[in-house]
Amino acid sequence: MASMIQVRDLLALRGRMEATQLSHSLNTPQPMIDAMLERLEAMGKAIRIQEEPNSCLSGSCKSCPEGKACLREWWALR
Template identity: 80%
Template structure:
């Protein structure tokens, strides 16, 4: 299990990462990583960056079977 300090250190080394990448790198369940990131965001330590849907071929992510799977969410240190 990873701690918030390990999450912060990995973000500092990598610059920006997705929660799934953090989960795999730290061998920690993604729901725990999500909870840590949300807590760190509330504390003002990290920032969530959502990528625009420019890569969406149809332009209708709401009707996409993956349910907005084309939208990426990155985390960076503040």
């Protein structure tokens, strides 16, 4: 199980990553990584970077049944 320090260090090394990438790299369950990232965000140490809805290449995001599930979300250090 990873710690918040390990999450922070991996973000520092890689620049920006998705939560799923962090989960696989640190061999930690996704909900735990999500909680740590949200805590880092609340502390002002990490920021959430979301794709703009107009950057969808196929244009199918507007009619996506999952509600724009194809839009990616990254995390980076401040």
